[in-house]
Amino acid sequence: MLRSIIRSSSVKSQQVKQVLVPRRGYGSESVPERKVAILGAAGGIGQPLALLMKLNPLVSNLALYDIANTPGVAADVSHINTRSQVAGYMSEEQLGQALEGSDIVIIPAGVPRKPGMTRDDLFNINAGIVKSLSAAIAKYCPNAIVNMISNPVNSTVPIAAEIFKKAGTFNEKKLFGVTTLDVVRAKTFYSGKAEVPVEEVNVPVVGGHAGITILPLFSQATPKANLRDEDIKYLTKRTQDGGTEVVEAKAGKGSATLSMAYAGAIFADACLKGLNGVPDVVECSFVQSSVTELPFFASKVRLGKEGVEEVLGLGPLSEFEKEGLELLKPELKASIEKGIKFANES
Ligand SMILES: NC(=O)c1ccc[n+]([C@@H]2O[C@H](COP(=O)([O-])OP(=O)(O)OC[C@H]3O[C@@H](n4cnc5c(N)ncnc54)[C@H](O)[C@@H]3O)[C@@H](O)[C@H]2O)c1
Numbered sequence: 001m002l003r004s005i006i007r008s009s010s011v012k013s014q015q016v017k018q019v020l021v022p023r024r025g026y027g028s029e030s031v032p033e034r035k036v037a038i039l040g041a042a043g044g045i046g047q048p049l050a051l052l053m054k055l056n057p058l059v060s061n062l063a064l065y066d067i068a069n070t071p072g073v074a075a076d077v078s079h080i081n082t083r084s085q086v087a088g089y090m091s092e093e094q095l096g097q098a099l100e101g102s103d104i105v106i107i108p109a110g111v112p113r114k115p116g117m118t119r120d121d122l123f124n125i126n127a128g129i130v131k132s133l134s135a136a137i138a139k140y141c142p143n144a145i146v147n148m149i150s151n152p153v154n155s156t157v158p159i160a161a162e163i164f165k166k167a168g169t170f171n172e173k174k175l176f177g178v179t180t181l182d183v184v185r186a187k188t189f190y191s192g193k194a195e196v197p198v199e200e201v202n203v204p205v206v207g208g209h210a211g212i213t214i215l216p217l218f219s220q221a222t223p224k225a226n227l228r229d230e231d232i233k234y235l236t237k238r239t240q241d242g243g244t245e246v247v248e249a250k251a252g253k254g255s256a257t258l259s260m261a262y263a264g265a266i267f268a269d270a271c272l273k274g275l276n277g278v279p280d281v282v283e284c285s286f287v288q289s290s291v292t293e294l295p296f297f298a299s300k301v302r303l304g305k306e307g308v309e310e311v312l313g314l315g316p317l318s319e320f321e322k323e324g325l326e327l328l329k330p331e332l333k334a335s336i337e338k339g340i341k342f343a344n345e346s
């Protein structure tokens, strides 16, 4: 097995250094060095996400880890003439090196759905993967921000939290379930129905990341449009079933990868901006929360230098959204408890 570490050039010290990086849209102010690690980097999401993170001028070091095929992906991505140094890591003994010094760890490692499966059907395989990767994060980069993509997010985030708690490294400000794809979908679908420019659309999506636990708040969507109740119901269902729509269209060849890589890159970029002190960076994410009685919940989150700066409330809800909120709670609660139980029993 190929075990060598592939580097485009030697990876610099992981200390946060200030360097002058003039970039269009980012000014020529000093931009700190930031290391981003992707675990599952050779997969359907991992590869396009690696590409998008290589294009991000806020990244100085990009560590690509997978149990297979990382050398090729890393060599390929490393030829792109952007700021970051790329290193590929394969096999468990290189996981520590991949993680050390990371500011952000993005986890799309694990199996995707096939038609007929729910996200919870992935639990048996992905829970174990997330558990062992979380233990490695606790050991090698306990202060990193973690962006969890692996499904079922409603359970994998609580698993990671429990593993970090056991290791004494849990920081609720730094653990995020990535629900950005739900927001991306809600924006796209709303724009089509409301006939407003998609780039201007904002729609908060709260709750969790599976079926009815995904609750888009179209009553708060902007630009405002006077949509009929049946349109709101249709948009809500389409957003909740967006993942299944892709799984069925791919007919056994996996789930959303390209739109997920886009969403994952948007969310990681927001975390980087927050770390770098950019003000008013707000994204929806599944985090430890007191917005409802559930211990984890997705809502708008303000991102800052330490990760979560503020978990924002839900705002005014329509009657339809209030019903949706009550309906989702039992399922989300059960998924959270399943994750906590797994982390503490196995
Ligand atoms: N949060 C979301 O919105 C969202 C969206 C889409 C997909 N997903 C989830 O993301 C996950 C990945 O999807 P995909 O389409 O990229 O799957 P994939 O099978 O194409 O890729 C997964 C990658 O993970 C790697 N992997 C497996 N075990 C690993 C380990 N222990 N350490 C490191 N890497 C490991 C595999 O080798 C593979 O390269 C799935 O669980 C999927 O359900 C989440």
Ligand SMILES: O=C(O)C[C@H](O)C(=O)O
Residues within 6 Å of the ligand: 112, 113, 119, 151, 181, 242, 243, 244, 246, 247, 255, 256
């Ligand atoms: O639907 C899936 O299984 C993948 C992902 O969670 C999605 O929303 O696309």
